[in-house]
């Protein structure tokens with residue numbers, strides 16, 4: 001079987017990973033996999049079933065009986081939970097915290113990591129997440145760690161919400177971002193951290209175009 005090319009983009013919430021990963025995938029003709037969407041989908045189902053974010057036999061049963069599938073339409077990734085398209089639902093604010101809570105559980109991670117590795121083995125893929133370069137694909141061909149100050153990340157999230165006609169409470173968003181960073185960085189199993197061989201890009205003062213151009217030059221070998 002032909003070896004596929006794998007690109008890992010990790011980093012904290014709101015650093016722009018998915019925007020950048022989508023752009024790179026379109027430029028390179030790769031498949032894009034938003035692994036956070038998978039954690040969000042599982043969290044949505046587990047919470048809906050009344051489960052608390054803790055290991056339990058009920059959670060194991062739920063994980064064994066959950067089908068997550070990914071489809072692509074016009075370059076955008078759609079995620080299906082047991083056959084239903086939950087791409088919009090998983091973006092609701094309350095799901096962010098739930099996803100961070102459930103993603104700390106080893107059983108949840110091992111289930112999703114297995115799917116992520118299988119998908120990345122089939123196509124040239126760009127994956128964005130928290131542990132791609134450190135745990136999911138330690139042998140990825142290119143690894144990036146994308147950061148930005150918490151204040152800038154909160155401001156960008158606010159602008160996104162406003163663009164969608166929604167309310168933005170900057171202080172609450174900033175507070176959520178800082179809490180989620182701490183929780184994702186301090187969990188025991190596969191926490192958010194920069195892989196030693198990842199290239200760190202601080203996008204605090206960079207535009208999306210600049211970040212994409214920088215990554216492309218590394219990938220194409222003209223840096």
Ligand code: DC
Nearest residue numbers: 035036037039099100103129130131
């Ligand atoms: O990227 P996101 O905000 O959609 O991710 C939601 C949560 O899922 C995030 O707080 C941590 C978790 N996550 C993870 O633990 N590992 C990943 N590879 C991707 C996301």
